[in-house]
Amino acid sequence: MPREAEPSQNEKDFILKAVREGHRLDGRALDQFRQLDLKFGDQYGIADVTLGKTRILTKVTAEVTVPYTDRPFDGIFTITTELSPMASPAFEVNRPTETEVLLSRLLEKTVRRSNALDTESLCLVAGQKCWSIRVDLHVLSHDGNLIDASCLAVVAALRHFRKPDTSMEGDTLTVYTPAEREPVPLSWLHSPFCITFSFFGTISIGEDGEEKDIWLLDTTLLEEQLRVSSCTISMNKHGEICQVAKPGGAPVEAVTVLQCSSLALQKVKDLSDFVDQKLAEDSKHRNKGGLLAELSAENAR
Amino acid sequence: MPLDTSTYNLALLRVDGRRWNELRQQGNTKIQCIITGPNERDASKNTSSSASTAPTAGGAGATLAVSIMIAPFATVDRKRRGRNDKRVQEMQTTIACGLAAAVQGQAYGPRSTIHIALNVLSQDGSLLAGLINAASLALVDAGVPMTDYLVACTAGSTSSYAAADEAADPLLDLNTQEEQELPFLTLATLGATDKVVAMVCESRVQLTRLEGMMATAADGCKAARDFLDGVVRDKGELMVQEGAIGRGEVVSSMDLD
Numbered sequence: 001m002p003r004e005a006e007p008s009q010n011e012k013d014f015i016l017k018a019v020r021e022g023h024r025l026d027g028r029a030l031d032q033f034r035q036l037d038l039k040f041g042d043q044y045g046i047a048d049v050t051l052g053k054t055r056i057l058t059k060v061t062a063e064v065t066v067p068y069t070d071r072p073f074d075g076i077f078t079i080t081t082e083l084s085p086m087a088s089p090a091f092e093v094n095r096p097t098e099t100e101v102l103l104s105r106l107l108e109k110t111v112r113r114s115n116a117l118d119t120e121s122l123c124l125v126a127g128q129k130c131w132s133i134r135v136d137l138h139v140l141s142h143d144g145n146l147i148d149a150s151c152l153a154v155v156a157a158l159r160h161f162r163k164p165d166t167s168m169e170g171d172t173l174t175v176y177t178p179a180e181r182e183p184v185p186l187s188w189l190h191s192p193f194c195i196t197f198s199f200f201g202t203i204s205i206g207e208d209g210e211e212k213d214i215w216l217l218d219t220t221l222l223e224e225q226l227r228v229s230s231c232t233i234s235m236n237k238h239g240e241i242c243q244v245a246k247p248g249g250a251p252v253e254a255v256t257v258l259q260c261s262s263l264a265l266q267k268v269k270d271l272s273d274f275v276d277q278k279l280a281e282d283s284k285h286r287n288k289g290g291l292l293a294e295l296s297a298e299n300a301r
Numbered sequence: 302m303p304l305d306t307s308t309y310n311l312a313l314l315r316v317d318g319r320r321w322n323e324l325r326q327q328g329n330t331k332i333q334c335i336i337t338g339p340n341e342r343d344a345s346k347n348t349s350s351s352a353s354t355a356p357t358a359g360g361a362g363a364t365l366a367v368s369i370m371i372a373p374f375a376t377v378d379r380k381r382r383g384r385n386d387k388r389v390q391e392m393q394t395t396i397a398c399g400l401a402a403a404v405q406g407q408a409y410g411p412r413s414t415i416h417i418a419l420n421v422l423s424q425d426g427s428l429l430a431g432l433i434n435a436a437s438l439a440l441v442d443a444g445v446p447m448t449d450y451l452v453a454c455t456a457g458s459t460s461s462y463a464a465a466d467e468a469a470d471p472l473l474d475l476n477t478q479e480e481q482e483l484p485f486l487t488l489a490t491l492g493a494t495d496k497v498v499a500m501v502c503e504s505r506v507q508l509t510r511l512e513g514m515m516a517t518a519a520d521g522c523k524a525a526r527d528f529l530d531g532v533v534r535d536k537g538e539l540m541v542q543e544g545a546i547g548r549g550e551v552v553s554s555m556d557l558d
Contacts, residue, residue, distance in 0.1 A: 098353065098394060105391045114505050229402075231500070241511060244486065244502035247391070248355065248398025251496035254515055261511055 004090040033218040045161030049153040053143035058157040067130040075122020076132040087142040110234040114242035121187035144221040151194040192242040195264040198227040213256040233264040237272040329425030334439035339413035353393035355401040362406020363413045367397040375424040399499040405446040426476035427455040449492030454521030456514045457485035471517040488518035
């Protein structure tokens with residue numbers, strides 16, 4: 001099984017010492033995110049997120065299927081993650097690494113279990129027909145902080161997505177093409193975002209040798225390889241925690257975790273505003289184009 | 302069956318008759334843990350097994366390999382779980398990485414592996430916490446050097462997230478029924494300190510509620526540590542009585558802490 005190349009001893013020492021003194025290799029503040037960019041595709045439901053050198057592409061698709069027998073009133077909602085060898089030589093096709101399992105579980109808990117998407121609204125005919133919404137997530141380039149970037153990409157893509165409109169007349173279900181009826185957005189309840197804190201041990205502050213945990217936000221791959229533990233907090237802008245995961249690693253003071261959670265709320269609000277703004281820009285852009293297209297069709301006839 | 306939380310407010314008693322801060326003596330969660338090793342790391346075996354591994358002492362010590370088996374008869378609905386269930390894999394990783402923080406792995410070579418096999422025989426809430434406590438106790442019993450017990454406990458909050466009820470009581474050590482209805486978190490600490498090794502919360506809960514839940518869970522961890530320590534000491538005394546080990550040996554090791 002190929003492994004990620006480990007950083008050399010010199011790199012390790014340099015980065016750890018710098019972090020202890022409050023500096024990062026790329027000159028960011030300890031709690032600063034890298035340049036974040038979000039682009040939507042021509043079709044509905046495609047989001048391309050770039051966070052520094054990390055790049056994630058998500059595509060949402062919908063199809064009509066039969067619901068699960070034990071949940072006749074719910075639609076189907078799945079998130080599939082794919083970490084291809086393109087992103088990093090450590091990833092192999094068809095063999096999920098631990099990173100991939102943890103990433104997909106985190107997204108599952110953050111978006112699916114927190115009921116961000118109302119699955120009951122995906123039901124068409126109880127027990128017979130429902131929408132199956134599938135999110136495909138591809139990591140195009142891996143330079144750390146996959147979780148935060150992936151979660152943002154999934155949420156943005158789902159909020160951008162429009163599913164075909166349907167109607168029921170008697171026993172017949174009609175699914176309209178985009179030309180017949182404008183597609184409708186999903187019933188979206190709240191937007192959760194993940195914030196990952198990476199811990200780098202402790203430093204003593206003050207005279208009495210009080211220990212303070214050092215943590216970074218939005219780590220690069222190199223920093224991620226050197227961290228002693230991490231904690232991912234998922235939250236929406238209303239201050240509701242959707243999920244907290246600190247999967248083992250070096251112990252951290254409980255007070256630090258609480259401090260991190262309140263900082264996470266602030267960061268989540270920033271991310272939430274960012275996605276809202278990008279979605280508004282996109283819909284403005286689309287609306288103009290949509291009107292023009294309609295006009296040209298009229299003229300051709 | 303939905304848990305009627307309104308009765309809780311009236312009588313302050315939970316479905317199983319406990320008050321908010323009572324641990325279950327045994328509960329209906331039953332876990333068996335078997336430690337094998339340290340063995341020499343087998344490269345061919347590593348790829349095929351479904352165990353999650355974590356290196357100790359920054360890669361200079363033994364590797365911990367954790368595998369969880371949930372018996373089909375452990376739950377009410379008898380659902381078959383696949384070997385590659387992501388939820389189980391996540392728990393394995395959490396336990397392996399969590400224990401790696403407590404185990405003094407440098408006592409063994411970097412190419413050795415300690416296998417921790419956990420069998421869940423009966424499941425009634427606080428599964429992850431139970432698994433961590435079982436693994437920790439088994440490691441101590443097996444004589445693997447550790448800095449302290451890794452103890453875990455769950456805590457929940459009684460009011461739903463919609464109601465901004467600040468006075469809601471936190472609950473300690475939840476059973477299945479409570480887990481399905483209330484927001485809860487699992488907290489694992491190193492011994493009786495406030496140092497958080499692992500923390501998992503899977504339900505929606507208000508940020509303001511987190512502190513109370515964590516404090517309750519930390520208290521539960523302290524109680525769990527005392528309980529585990531009592532069990533280990535009783536076992537040690539029994540071994541001395543039966544003559545399995547000499548008295549002098551035990552006394553000197555007990556004096557250390």
